[in-house]
Amino acid sequence: MPEKSFITHLECGLCGRKYDPNKLWNLCPECGKPLLARYDLDGARQALSPKGLESREPTLWRYRELLPVRDETFKLSLGEGYTPLIRAFRLEKEIGHSPVFIKDEGLNPTGSFKARGLCVAVSRAYELGAKALSIPSAGNAACALSAYAALAGLEAHVYMPSDVPKPFINECRVLGAQVHLIDGLITDCGRAARADLEKYGRFDVSTLKEPYRIEGKKTMGYELAEQLGWALPDVIIYPTGGGTGLVGMWKAFDEMEKLGWIGSKRPRMVTVQSEGCAPIVKAFHEGKEFAEPWPNAKTIADGLRVPAAIGDFLILRALRENRGTAVAVPDSEILQATYLLGKTTGIWPAPEGGATLAACIRLKKAGWVKENESVVLFNTGNGAKYSRLWD
Numbered sequence: 001m002p003e004k005s006f007i008t009h010l011e012c013g014l015c016g017r018k019y020d021p022n023k024l025w026n027l028c029p030e031c032g033k034p035l036l037a038r039y040d041l042d043g044a045r046q047a048l049s050p051k052g053l054e055s056r057e058p059t060l061w062r063y064r065e066l067l068p069v070r071d072e073t074f075k076l077s078l079g080e081g082y083t084p085l086i087r088a089f090r091l092e093k094e095i096g097h098s099p100v101f102i103k104d105e106g107l108n109p110t111g112s113f114k115a116r117g118l119c120v121a122v123s124r125a126y127e128l129g130a131k132a133l134s135i136p137s138a139g140n141a142a143c144a145l146s147a148y149a150a151l152a153g154l155e156a157h158v159y160m161p162s163d164v165p166k167p168f169i170n171e172c173r174v175l176g177a178q179v180h181l182i183d184g185l186i187t188d189c190g191r192a193a194r195a196d197l198e199k200y201g202r203f204d205v206s207t208l209k210e211p212y213r214i215e216g217k218k219t220m221g222y223e224l225a226e227q228l229g230w231a232l233p234d235v236i237i238y239p240t241g242g243g244t245g246l247v248g249m250w251k252a253f254d255e256m257e258k259l260g261w262i263g264s265k266r267p268r269m270v271t272v273q274s275e276g277c278a279p280i281v282k283a284f285h286e287g288k289e290f291a292e293p294w295p296n297a298k299t300i301a302d303g304l305r306v307p308a309a310i311g312d313f314l315i316l317r318a319l320r321e322n323r324g325t326a327v328a329v330p331d332s333e334i335l336q337a338t339y340l341l342g343k344t345t346g347i348w349p350a351p352e353g354g355a356t357l358a359a360c361i362r363l364k365k366a367g368w369v370k371e372n373e374s375v376v377l378f379n380t381g382n383g384a385k386y387s388r389l390w391d
Ligand SMILES: *Cc1c(COP(=O)(O)O)cnc(C)c1O
Pocket: 112, 114, 140, 141, 207, 239, 240, 241, 242, 243, 244, 245, 246, 303, 304, 350, 352, 353, 380, 381
């Protein structure tokens, strides 16, 4: 059986209009919302089975039929994905709940799960002829773009807040990217990046502003199911910034059900944000479809410092359809939980990973997480580059 991508078209997440997947697209030209990739899942079901995955490479390309890249030549790889799912026995004793698993995304190339999204987005942009790529980032996405652009030989332009910790800047420079430092937040970086896009003919790979970062991130959902023997946990706690990972996993679960790989039961998904920047939490509890921009966003968890997310309605939909919830925790609890996670698991977590533990402790106390329910915490990055936090 030839191995090929079963992508059929792109579809707007809001208005549902369809687009040709063999051209470069950013947002829906009609309504300005994110486009999502759709696949011939009946065809994919004939071509691939869970059994057939067993002998494949331990990277996200093991799910290549469900990814958008058509030609082998453009599948860039630095060993991204297929990260361990670790049972946290000592942490379980500490917090009085079991079972708890950590999905350790800090082991990805460039130290965060941003590698998944950018691996697939850069590969596909490369295949479709882009030459120069541009991204606003709190740090991790910039490093990931720099890495895959270096591998492909494409130009990378990264726009980061000027207060980003130095190790992120250093890494981007070593990987050959053009670094632009902006006084302000990620939204200001986005504005600066946009101003240069047309002028220099660059392709924008911002979160959810092109359709394929989410395809890379959805592989976290496929992996969870595969690693748990084609079952899903009761609860997933996810540190939410732009929301690609959360929306991506929700998409993966729907695809896997249509592929016949899992049943209809879904994990309850939890968005965790910092009290200093919690637009999704606020909108969720107010019953809104869209989130309002958060004024004066401030948190030690840089990946969560996203005052406005273009995919807000998709995140909120995913939470509501999965009977999930949204929790805001103060930075003091995030930091405490980051250390607790570290000393009980041997993983040096990013503060965003620590935030998931802080939320877990709160939800357990509130009785939302019940006795014996399986919980997966996403440690989305390695803590090493957050240099200011540990000094
Ligand atoms: C970007 C980032 C997040 C937020 O991820 P989204 O999928 O965009 O919500 C969380 N943690 C870390 C470490 C990040 O770099």
